[in-house]
Amino acid sequence: xxxxxxxxxxxxxxxxxxxxxxxxxxxxxxxxxxxxxxxxxxxxxxxxxxxxxxxxxxxxxxxxxxxxxxxxxxxxxxxxxxxxxxxxxxxxxxxxxxxxxxxxxxxxxxxxxxxxxxxxxxxxxxxxxxxxxxxxxxxxxxxxxxxxxxxxxx
Numbered sequence: 001x002x003x004x005x006x007x008x009x010x011x012x013x014x015x016x017x018x019x020x021x022x023x024x025x026x027x028x029x030x031x032x033x034x035x036x037x038x039x040x041x042x043x044x045x046x047x048x049x050x051x052x053x054x055x056x057x058x059x060x061x062x063x064x065x066x067x068x069x070x071x072x073x074x075x076x077x078x079x080x081x082x083x084x085x086x087x088x089x090x091x092x093x094x095x096x097x098x099x100x101x102x103x104x105x106x107x108x109x110x111x112x113x114x115x116x117x118x119x120x121x122x123x124x125x126x127x128x129x130x131x132x133x134x135x136x137x138x139x140x141x142x143x144x145x146x147x148x149x150x151x152x153x154x
Contacts, residue, residue, distance in 0.1 A: 001097065001098040001101070001105065001106065001138070001139050001140070002043075002046070002047045002105035002106075002136055002137070002138055002139075002147070003094055003098075003105065003106050003107075003108065003122060003136070003137045003138075003139060004040065004049060004105060004106070004107040004108070004134045004135070004136050004137075005108050005110075005115055005118055005119040005122065005129070005134065005135045005137065006036065006063065006064075006067070006107055006108065006109045006110070006115070006133070006134040007109075007110065007111065007112060007115045007116075007129040007130065007131055007132065007133050007134075008025070008029070008033075008055075008057075008059040008060040008062075008063040008109060008110070008111060008131065008132075009025045009026075009028070009029025009030060009031075009032040009033045009059065009062075009063045009066075009131055009132040010025065010026050010028045010029035010032060010131045010132060011023045011024060011025050011026060011029055011059040011131070012024055012025075012026055015058075020057075021057045021058060022058055023058060023059050024058055024059060024062065025059050025062050025063065028132075029059065029062075029063070029131065029132060030062070030066060031152065032063075032131065032132025032151075032152050033062070033063040033066035033067055033132065034066055034070060035132075035152040036063075036067055036070075036132065036134055036150060036152070037066060037067045037068075037069065037070025037071055038070060039134075039150050040067060040070070040071050040107070040134075040150075041070055041071040043105070045104070046104060046105070047105050047136075048071060048073075048104060048105060049067075049071060049073050049104065049105045049106060049107040050073050050074065050104025050105065050106070051073060051074045051075070051076070051104070051106055051107070052064045052067060052068055052073060052074070052075040052076070052106075052107040052108075052109060053075075053076055053077075053078040053081060053093070053106065053107070053108050053109070054075060054076070054077060054078060054081060054108075054109040054110070055077075055078065055079075055081040055082045055083075055109060055110045055111060056077040056078075056079065056082065057082055057111065059111075060081070060082075060109050060110055060111060061077070061109075063109050063132075064107075064109040067107065067109070073104075073107075078090075078093075078108075080093070081108060081109065081110035081111075081114065081115075082110070082111070083110070083111050083113070083114045084114070085114070087114060087117055087118055087121065090108070090114075090118055091118070091121065091122070094106065094108075094122070094139070095139075098139045098140075107134075112129055115129050116128050116129045119135040119137070122137045122139070122144050123135060123137045123144060123145070123146035124143075124144055124145070124146075125146055127146070127149070130151060132151060132152055133149065133150065133151040134149070134150040134151070135148075135149050135150075136148050136149075136150065
């Protein structure tokens with residue numbers, strides 16, 4: 001099974017409310033999300049996300065919405081992706097889905113430091129996720145391996 005670990009697109013430095021959770025994507029962040037949607041949409045059937053689990057925080061939710069619109073898949077809010085520190089629970093969700101052999105890939109959209117920690121643990125390599133970046137990891141009976149890192153040029 002393929003898992004895409006995605007860090008939200010570039011966001012504003014400060015929200016109008018002053019709350020970090022309300023920070024919105026800037027234009028470049030929306031471009032990053034649309035670019036990722038095109039790349040993920042070009043993936044062969046079994047490697048194209050069928051489900052996106054996303055942080056409910058504004059910038060991650062919007063990133064996930066733009067990707068969902070681009071590839072036409074299901075999306076759900078996932079509180080565990082809100083830098084909850086409950087990385088093992090997120091990995092359990094991924095492992096259970098892989099064990100069931102659910103068709104299609106899974107995309108997780110979240111924030112640093114959590115998304116980098118998850119990518120590193122699943123890929124078995126040190127990965128520092130930048131805004132608007134995705135790490136594709138394959139999980140099978142033989143283990144896990146990093147397939148590629150996707151990030152809009154420029």
